[in-house]
Amino acid sequence: MLTRLTDDIAPPLSRRRWLAVTAGLALGLAALTTAKAADDTIKVGVLHSLSGTMAISETTLKDTILFLIDEQNKKGGVLGKKLEAVVVDPASNWPLFAEKARELITKDKVSVVFGCWTSVSRKSVLPVFKELNSILFYPVQYEGEESERNVFYTGAAPNQQAIPAVDYLMKDEKVKRWVLAGTDYVYPRTTNKILEAYLKSKGVKQEDIMINYTPFGHSDWQTIVADIKKFGSTGKKTAVVSTINGDANVPFYKELGNQGVKATDIPVVAFSVGEEELAGIDTKPLLGHLAAWNYFQSIKTPENEKFIKAWQAYTKNPKRVTNDPMEAHVIGFEMWVKAVEKAKSVDADKVIDALPGIEAKNLTGGTSKMLPNHHITKPVFIGEIKANGQFDVVWKTPGLAAGDAWSKELDGSKDLIGDWVGKKCGNYNTKTSKCGGQGS
Amino acid sequence: MLTKVFRKFRVLPFAVLLVLATGLPVMAGLFEDAVGKFANDEFSDTEEAIGAIATSGNPLAYPIISALQDGRLMADPDTKKVYVTEPDGKSIDATTGAPVAGVPDSAAAVRLNNRLRRTVEAALGGLTLLSPDPAKRIQAAQSVFKTHDATMLPVIDGALQKETNKGAKLAFTEARAAILLFKEDATDAEKLEAIATIKARGDQEALALLTGLSGDQPPAIARAAANATSTIQSSLAMWSAVQNAWYGLSLGSVLLLAAIGLAITFGVMGVINMAHGEMVMIGAYVTFVVQETIRTSFPGLFDYSLLMAVPLAFIVAGAIGILIERSIIRFLYGRPLETLLATWGLSLVLQQAVRTMFGPTNREVGNPSWMSGAFELGQITITYNRLWILCFTLAVFAILLVMLRYTALGLEMRAVTQNRRMAASMGIATSRVDALTFGLGSGIAGIAGVALSQIDNVSPNLGQSYIIDSFMVVVFGGVGNLWGTLVGAFTLGIANKFLEPVAGAVLGKIAILVLIILFIQKRPRGLFALKGRAVEA
Numbered sequence: 001m002l003t004r005l006t007d008d009i010a011p012p013l014s015r016r017r018w019l020a021v022t023a024g025l026a027l028g029l030a031a032l033t034t035a036k037a038a039d040d041t042i043k044v045g046v047l048h049s050l051s052g053t054m055a056i057s058e059t060t061l062k063d064t065i066l067f068l069i070d071e072q073n074k075k076g077g078v079l080g081k082k083l084e085a086v087v088v089d090p091a092s093n094w095p096l097f098a099e100k101a102r103e104l105i106t107k108d109k110v111s112v113v114f115g116c117w118t119s120v121s122r123k124s125v126l127p128v129f130k131e132l133n134s135i136l137f138y139p140v141q142y143e144g145e146e147s148e149r150n151v152f153y154t155g156a157a158p159n160q161q162a163i164p165a166v167d168y169l170m171k172d173e174k175v176k177r178w179v180l181a182g183t184d185y186v187y188p189r190t191t192n193k194i195l196e197a198y199l200k201s202k203g204v205k206q207e208d209i210m211i212n213y214t215p216f217g218h219s220d221w222q223t224i225v226a227d228i229k230k231f232g233s234t235g236k237k238t239a240v241v242s243t244i245n246g247d248a249n250v251p252f253y254k255e256l257g258n259q260g261v262k263a264t265d266i267p268v269v270a271f272s273v274g275e276e277e278l279a280g281i282d283t284k285p286l287l288g289h290l291a292a293w294n295y296f297q298s299i300k301t302p303e304n305e306k307f308i309k310a311w312q313a314y315t316k317n318p319k320r321v322t323n324d325p326m327e328a329h330v331i332g333f334e335m336w337v338k339a340v341e342k343a344k345s346v347d348a349d350k351v352i353d354a355l356p357g358i359e360a361k362n363l364t365g366g367t368s369k370m371l372p373n374h375h376i377t378k379p380v381f382i383g384e385i386k387a388n389g390q391f392d393v394v395w396k397t398p399g400l401a402a403g404d405a406w407s408k409e410l411d412g413s414k415d416l417i418g419d420w421v422g423k424k425c426g427n428y429n430t431k432t433s434k435c436g437g438q439g440s
Numbered sequence: 441m442l443t444k445v446f447r448k449f450r451v452l453p454f455a456v457l458l459v460l461a462t463g464l465p466v467m468a469g470l471f472e473d474a475v476g477k478f479a480n481d482e483f484s485d486t487e488e489a490i491g492a493i494a495t496s497g498n499p500l501a502y503p504i505i506s507a508l509q510d511g512r513l514m515a516d517p518d519t520k521k522v523y524v525t526e527p528d529g530k531s532i533d534a535t536t537g538a539p540v541a542g543v544p545d546s547a548a549a550v551r552l553n554n555r556l557r558r559t560v561e562a563a564l565g566g567l568t569l570l571s572p573d574p575a576k577r578i579q580a581a582q583s584v585f586k587t588h589d590a591t592m593l594p595v596i597d598g599a600l601q602k603e604t605n606k607g608a609k610l611a612f613t614e615a616r617a618a619i620l621l622f623k624e625d626a627t628d629a630e631k632l633e634a635i636a637t638i639k640a641r642g643d644q645e646a647l648a649l650l651t652g653l654s655g656d657q658p659p660a661i662a663r664a665a666a667n668a669t670s671t672i673q674s675s676l677a678m679w680s681a682v683q684n685a686w687y688g689l690s691l692g693s694v695l696l697l698a699a700i701g702l703a704i705t706f707g708v709m710g711v712i713n714m715a716h717g718e719m720v721m722i723g724a725y726v727t728f729v730v731q732e733t734i735r736t737s738f739p740g741l742f743d744y745s746l747l748m749a750v751p752l753a754f755i756v757a758g759a760i761g762i763l764i765e766r767s768i769i770r771f772l773y774g775r776p777l778e779t780l781l782a783t784w785g786l787s788l789v790l791q792q793a794v795r796t797m798f799g800p801t802n803r804e805v806g807n808p809s810w811m812s813g814a815f816e817l818g819q820i821t822i823t824y825n826r827l828w829i830l831c832f833t834l835a836v837f838a839i840l841l842v843m844l845r846y847t848a849l850g851l852e853m854r855a856v857t858q859n860r861r862m863a864a865s866m867g868i869a870t871s872r873v874d875a876l877t878f879g880l881g882s883g884i885a886g887i888a889g890v891a892l893s894q895i896d897n898v899s900p901n902l903g904q905s906y907i908i909d910s911f912m913v914v915v916f917g918g919v920g921n922l923w924g925t926l927v928g929a930f931t932l933g934i935a936n937k938f939l940e941p942v943a944g945a946v947l948g949k950i951a952i953l954v955l956i957i958l959f960i961q962k963r964p965r966g967l968f969a970l971k972g973r974a975v976e977a
Contacts, residue, residue: 051792053901055800173554184946214945217905219896220694222687223940226821233644235652247905250802250897258814258823264557282806288554384553387511394483394553 041084042077042346044069045104047115047125047136052092053217053246057325058117060276061139062087064326065114067314068333078340086110094124101125105132111346112137112336114329118245119143119186126151133348137336139328141271141293143190147405147418147426150348152355153375154332155325156294157403158194162241164380165269165292166195168395169239170202173267176236177208179228181244184213188243191271195241197409208236218248221255229259232266240268249273250281257285263384264288275321278389286385294364294378295327296391301365321389327363334360335370356421366400373418373426375403471496472535475504478522478550479515486556494563500524500537502567508550509560516547523547562587569595574605581611586645588618614641618649631661639668643819647672679819684937690826692933693833696926698892698906699913700837701885703925705761707914708857709877711769712776714784716910717903718791719882722760723753723889724898725794728803743808746890753886761882765875773874787903795900805893829891836887841922853877857920916956918966928967932956 046065048058069083077083086108090097097116104110105128112135116122119142129136129150141156169175180195182188192211199209210231212224232238244252249272256268269290275297278286297308307330312320335358336351342358343350355370362368368376377400383391405418406427415431425435474492477485490508493501507513507524513534514523522534523543531540552560565583568576569592577599584592596619600612617637620626626634638646650669657665698720705713727749734745741748764786772779807825814823844850855863856873864870889902896902917928932952939948963969 050800051788051795053904055795056802056899056901059800212944215949217901218945219905220687220691222690222823222826223684223937224945226683226687227941229821230644233648235648247802247897247899247901251895254807254825254895255823258812258825259821260814263554264561267554276801279801279804281802281804285812288552288557290554392551392553 041082042079042340043084043086043108043110045101045108045110045113045115046085046087047090047097047100047104047113048117049092049121050087050089054092054117054121057246057276058092060323061114061117061325061329063315064311064329065333067311068330070314071310072333072337078337079344079346090121094118094120097121097124098128101128101136102132105129105134110134111340111348112351114139114332116140117325122151123186135336135348135351137329137332139325139332141324143187144194144405144407145190145410145413147373147375147420149352149374149420149426151374152332152335152370153403153405154328154335156378156380157375157405158191158407159404160294160378160380160401161271161292162191162195163198163409164397164401165271165290165382166198166241168292168382169241169267169269169290172395173239174237175239175267176204177210177231177234177238178204179210179212179231179238179240181212181214181224181228181240181242183216183218183243183245183248185216185245188213188245191243192241194407194409201409214244214248216246216248218244219251221252222259225252225255225259225261228266229261232261238266240266242268242270243272244270245272249277253281253286253289256289257282262288263290269382274323274325275390276323278385279321281389283385283389284387287387289385290382290394291385291391292380292382293324293391294380295322295324295362296381296383296393297322298383298386298390299364299381299393301363303361303365304363307363331360331362331368331376335368335376352420368400371402372421373403373405374420375405375418377402471498471500475522475535476520478508478513478534479517479520481515481517481551483551483553483556486550486552487559490556490559490563494566500534502564503532504534505560505563505567508552509557509564511549511552513550514543514547515550516544518546519544521547522550566592566595569599574608577603577605577608578611581608581615584615585611585618585649588615588622588649590619590623593619593623613637621649621653628658628661631657632664635661635664635668639671642672642675644676647676676819682818683820684941685934686820686822688934688937689930690830690933691937692930693826693830694892694895695909695913695933696837696929697829697833697888698885699910699917699925699929700833700840700922701881701883701888702910703914703917703922704840704881704884705878706911707920707922707925708853709874709881710776710857710919711773711878712780712783713881714780714907715764715787715790716881716885717905717907718787718794719757719761719885719903720889720892720906721794721900721903722757722790723749723886724805724893724896724902725798725803725889726753726756726886727890727893728798728805728898731805742806743810745806746808746811746894749890750887753890754883757886757889758879758883761885762875762879764882765878769878770871770874787907791900791903798900800900803898805898807894811894825894829894832891836884837922837926840884844922849873849876853880912953912956916959916966918968921966921968924966924968931967 044065046062048062049055050059050062066085069085072078073082086104088100088104090100101113104113114137116125116138117140122138125136126148130148134150136151137154138151139154141161142153144157178199180192182192196209214224228240267288267290269292271292273291274293308322311322312318335355338358338360339351339354340346343354356372357370359367359369362378364379366379368378370376379400380397381393382395383393386392406413406416408414415429416427417430418426419428420426423435428435470492474489474496477489490505493504503524504513512525514525523531523540524534525531525543531543532538533540561583565580568580571577571580584596596612596616600609600616603609603612614637617634620630620634621638638649647669650665653665701719702713702716705711705716727746730749730752731745734741768782768786769779772782811825811828814821844854852868852873855868856870860870892902913929913932914925916932917924936948936952939951943951
């Protein structure tokens with residue numbers, strides 16, 4: 001019976017994956033095949049852009065979920081049922097994210113959705129998940145200031161990435177002057193607001209902070225790199241904290257290399273540059289520039305080595321790299337599987353209640369835990385870029401850091417906490433003991 | 441205990457001198473202990489080892505530390521043996537200097553972090569002040585200029601007396617001035633002379649040095665320093681205007697390069713070609729394929745990869761252009777809305793096709809050695825890749841101009857676009873000319889892709905980021921006029937770069953768009969409008 005069932009599912013799955021490339025056609029077919037698929041599968045929605053600007057980052061995450069589902073099915077699925085992926089392509093188009101999310105939940109009846117990359121896309125699907133009461137796992141580091149009942153944040157909150165990175169530069173590199181450079185949208189703006197408040201609380205003066213925003217896909221960095229060089233030549237140790245996102249990073253790093261800005265003079269620490277982004281650059285001139293993440297491919301643990309091997313075998317590419325948001329999906333997926341098994345159901349309310357407290361092994365040798373605010377505990381690593389495009393870990397947190405939904409550095413949010421277990425509230429004000437306020 | 445003393449690099453040159461002067465042989469055991477520390481894989485141990493080795497006076501010190509800097513120092517954590525691999529592949533034992541057959545597989549390169557890299561640079565600076573290579577001496581003197589470490593003074597003085605190279609002599613004099621300026625017991629006359637030397641250097645670092653001077657100086661020196669600071673500041677302000685102009689030219693050349701193909705397909709033929717950006721992208725991917733082939737089969741030819749990619753990109757993109765013209769666009773002449781939609785759809789198809797073939801992630805296109813790095817011209821930094829792109833753009837523009845003006849095909853193209861029916865009655869095969877013109881425009885876009893692959897991402901989205909700018913340049917410059925495109929591109933580039941420092945990158949771009957909208961209101965046909973009956977046709 002079971003073998004017959006897998007035979008039924010396998011062909012449409014692979015066919016769909018092949019077709020995902022010709023997006024439009026695939027959608028129609030996906031709807032068709034899922035409609036006819038048997039009822040005794042559990043459907044998992046994958047909401048990642050496979051075309052448009054964000055395809056560069058998100059396609060890998062789609063492959064990751066398909067890989068994890070494949071592995072889980074080899075182990076016999078969940079609750080005795082096989083998992084079945086439903087892949088849609090929101091095409092880097094933010095309103096389309098909401099439409100596709102609605103389609104996944106109402107038409108395809110998925111039990112859970114893994115998806116989104118940019119904060120705008122997450123904000124766009126939020127009302128849909130609330131209205132239809134479903135579950136979203138969001139795998140990317142983000143600006144915080146949010147805790148929703150239907151969303152589980154497996155990426156880093158600012159206190160799990162940005163603040164430890166700044167601390168490292170302040171203590172180990174004795175940095176006194178700061179350039180906060182970012183792409184002009186919500187994540188860099190909020191992160192820089194938090195960092196600015198944090199730096200000032202540590203006694204950094206206004207004139208020692210330079211903030212610079214650039215449009216998406218900015219490619220002419222001559223002026224800005226020259227400005228950074230000038231800002232950094234006053235004799236005080238200077239560092240750049242970069243929240244530059246996506247495509248703009250490659251020309252930025254190329255310009256840094258060409259203008260001779262070396263990491264020993266002005267180190268750049270980035271929050272959006274991982275193994276995948278470096279795959280497109282010659283990294284020799286970037287030796288020693290930094291990145292802060294919760295995972296690096298180069299970390300040597302048995303779990304990580306096993307994962308990389310299985311992933312490269314699955315993608316049939318021995319050079320395929322892994323990165324931090326992928327690990328977030330690995331953790332999130334395992335947590336979801338455990339929560340479903342604990343709740344003995346895929347019903348959204350039961351799984352949401354089961355998730356806080358669930359633990360899952362991360363790939364760097366620790367165990368991450370889902371917290372009542374729907375964020376998870378993660379280790380923080382600072383890595384330096386090596387000549388081979390990988391990172392060399394130069395610093396890490398002693399244990400795991402718990403993700404704060406609300407930043408302690410900002411006036412508007414320092415009294416807020418998210419607690420979906422005791423208080424049943426995403427923005428509980430500990431001062432006034434009331435639910436509500438900012439973010440509601 | 442001894443290592444603790446040596447950890448501070450301030451004592452390093454002293455120790456070097458001491459060792460040199462007295463000829464005291466350092467105990468061999470100490471040197472070996474220090475080298476052994478590299479195998480511990482701890483940053484603090486590595487730091488101690490560098491300090492001890494740099495001051496040991498051992499002839500192996502320089503090879504070991506420079507190998508460490510280049511990642512050629514291998515340490516075996518099991519046997520605690522340390523090896524230096526030379527760039528030519530040979531290896532020696534780091535403690536004895538004896539050649540070894542090979543480095544065991546369990547050995548890994550000794551890791552560095554930024555702090556250690558600085559320590560290594562400082563140690564090498566101490567070791568290379570007397571290097572036979574003048575470039576290395578200059579570099580060492582520059583690092584002394586930055587640190588203005590007073591203990592370096594005797595070494596600098598000694599080096600200065602022997603120095604014959606002009607550049608190195610200047611660097612040593614400046615380093616000496618920087619030290620004297622910050623030396624507590626230097627005389628006022630010495631300090632004034634130092635300020636004059638630093639003022640003559642006149643760059644950002646000189647300024648940093650002067651502003652870093654403490655407040656409690658004698659009035660004469662404080663006045664001289666303030667005077668020098670303001671002189672340097674005003675000269676730097678002038679240089680920054682020059683720099684903005686250069687950046688503007690460079691941005692203008694990129695805009696021109698991206699737009700020049702469109703100036704043919706849209707400007708001359710009047711096809712609203714939304715797939716123009718994808719032709720640029722195809723050119724960039726051709727470069728990637730050429731480089732991959734060279735990397736795997738003929739690694740020695742890497743520096744020529746771009747030269748080979750240019751004709752190939754022209755042929756590939758041109759052929760695709762002709763195919764598009766024959767299969768789609770020729771049915772849509774005179775129907776601009778349909779052309780717009782069809783070519784836009786086509787651009788999505790091409791993007792997705794490339795995404796399927798090469799994957800959605802960026803592909804690495806390397807810079808040949810002559811495209812990497814920068815040189816200083818006065819107080820501004822000029823990067824080679826930007827300089828070459830400017831030259832390349834002007835060359836492409838000139839060739840195109842000559843082609844249109846002096847070749848038979850150019851003549852036919854102009855004839856057909858000015859008056860199709862008259863040209864046809866003169867016996868010109870207009871549909872063949874249409875196909876060739878579109879192919880030429882697409883081919884030139886492909887060439888642009890080769891150059892742009894050097895400064896931007898090679899991803900399926902490459903073209904999208906240039907299409908708006910390209911239309912902006914062509915419309916602003918005046919449709920149908922190549923010179924207009926040239927002037928338009930450089931005007932926009934320079935305006936953008938002068939606005940950017942004032943308004944920021946985001947607002948600067950918006951301001952440019954607003955200015956263009958206002959300009960088009962006033963002159964709907966752009967900077968260089970075509971006149972005469974050709975316009976109405």
